[in-house]
Every structure is written in C-alpha cells, then in structure tokens.
Amino acid sequence: MSADILLLIDTIEDKLSSGYYDLIGILNHFDQDAIKSKMIISSRNKILPQVPENKCHDLDILNVLNDKFKHPIPQAFSKEILSRLNGVKPKYICLPHNMRGCQIAADLAINLNTSVVSGVDALIQKDDQVLLKKSVMNGKWITETAPLNYPVIFTINQGAFSAQEDIYIDIDEDIISYEEIEISDDSYTSLNISSMDDDNSSIEDAEVVIGAGRGAEDEDVIELIHEFAKFFKNGGVGASRPLCDAGIFPYSHQIGETGKVISPKLYIACGVSGSNQHIAGVRQAQEIIAINKDPQAAIFQIADIGVVASLEEFLPILLGAL
C-alpha cells in the first residue's frame, strides 16, 4: 500500500462515523506536497464523502464494501487492512478515538509490532519529526510523544482537528474506488443497533450542549435546562457523572473522562464544579459559559464567560428574556 498516512473510518447504517471530519482535518497538519495519504472506509453501500475544498488533493480513498458493514465490525475491518499492507507500511495510521477506533488500533499494533498513542489532541512539527500531543492524568498534564519507530498508530480526539473555516465539497469521483470484499470472520454478526438516548439526540452531534451538574439536580431546574436546550436549533443536554449515577440522566448523557468527549460550538455548564474528570470531556468546546453560584468554582478557570448566580433564579430570567 503506497501511502505515508493511512486514515481509517467506518460507517453506521451508511453514515460516516462522527470522527470523519477530524480524520480528514489531520491532513492539514502535514505538508501535502510531500506526503501521500490514503483513506479506507468500510461500509455496506457505496459512500461518497465530502472533502475540504482545495485540500487533500493527493488523497486516495478506498471504500471496502460488504453487507455485514451495515454496522461496524472492527475485527473484520482490521483484518482487511492488514491483508493490504503487504510489507509496505504507512508511516502514520490514524483513527478516530472511539471504542472501535481503539480496538482496531490495538489489533493493528499487535500485528505490526508497533505502538499506539491514543487520544491525540494536536500534532507538532519539530525539525523533521511529528510529535503527538495529548493530555494525561485527567487533563492535569500535557505530553508530547516522539515516535521511535514506525508505523505509529494513533487515535484522535473528537473536535481536535476539524477546521471550522474549511468548506466541504462533494468528492471528485476519480479519487475514490470501490471494492466488494469477503468477510471470513464470523465470530459475531451485529443484528441491530439502537440509540440509548431517551430523546434520540446525541450530545456528540449537538452544536450547543447544556451540561447539568449537581447544582442543577433539582427537578424544576432540570426542566428549565431542557427548555433552554430546545431554544437552540441543534441543542442537547449532557450531565456530570453524579447526575448519571443518581439516575437523573442515562449514562449516554455523561460528559467527561468516563463519559463522552464532546466538541460543541458552545458548552453551557450549569451547576458544574469543573472537576478534571468532567473537563476532560469538554476541553474541545469552542466557547464555554459557566453558571455557578460559587465564584471560586474551578469551572470559571476554563470558562470564556462566567455567571455567578443560582440556577433557580438565573434560568427563569434568562428564559424569559430569550
């Protein structure tokens, strides 16, 4: 396989997984005249993705097709990739940082006898090397990792590389090829996939997320928060872990280190103290507004706008004004 960077992405019911724009956005961080990039997409039906205008001119896309890829099958996808490497290995193999991306990354690393760097937030060009930047210890430290051997496999955090200013256009069909493949691995078949969300809205896809923390656990305040979210065209409600542990929200709404990592345009933290474990899930938000009655709350350290107020008093005034 002739490529310096290999990008891997799957689909769910003919829709590219949510990490696609970050994956393609990563190409902006490499000198595109000097590298060859290839993307492999697994899907049931033919996919025609959008690509950034004037970028990725040297991108070559392969869509591997099989009916079983209606839902992702990570082990079948990684087997397919390994079968195509044939001794010619890319320098970088990149996947979205989600459960399936990590599973494929681990599988490839074992077979290629190389290492994985997971949850990368940025790439830094230093001399002739690309360093991988990521946060560790619940966001307390930032590390820069220099790969010692190649290929280096890494997973990228959602929102870390998708550029807002990019204009996406329909792909030039010349750069995509389609190939029906056999899947011999029958260790499992995915029969069905359904949303765990009670309201069917995913906080990962929402542009504005209202985060409810323990300061918002009162039933009336939760109701106000849902009302507030409805005000936005693509709004969703997330929660801190204590609210999920208490059963006030399903775990599919939990934001943070052990919940979801989100990258909305706006995150509005309501009664959230700002623990490192929670912040780990919202660091990529473009703007953060915090509403908290304690002026010393840690959330104000990362907020672009802070409102010191009690939610019971502030939210009705705000909603009345909207």
Ligand SMILES: Cc1cc2nc3c(=O)[nH]c(=O)nc-3n(C[C@H](O)[C@H](O)[C@H](O)COP(=O)(O)OP(=O)(O)OC[C@H]3O[C@@H](n4cnc5c(N)ncnc54)[C@H](O)[C@@H]3O)c2cc1C
């Ligand atoms: C291994 C591990 C993993 C974890 N993973 C996660 C995770 O993924 N996500 C997560 O969220 N947490 C996680 N936690 C828990 C985390 O450490 C914190 O305990 C949690 O984030 C705190 O949630 P909170 O901010 O809602 O509550 P609190 O820390 O109790 O903060 C409540 C805030 O609300 C404010 N407040 C109270 N009443 C009002 C009011 N009426 N009006 C306005 N403000 C008010 C208070 O001033 C306070 O700042 C994890 C912990 C561990 C140990």
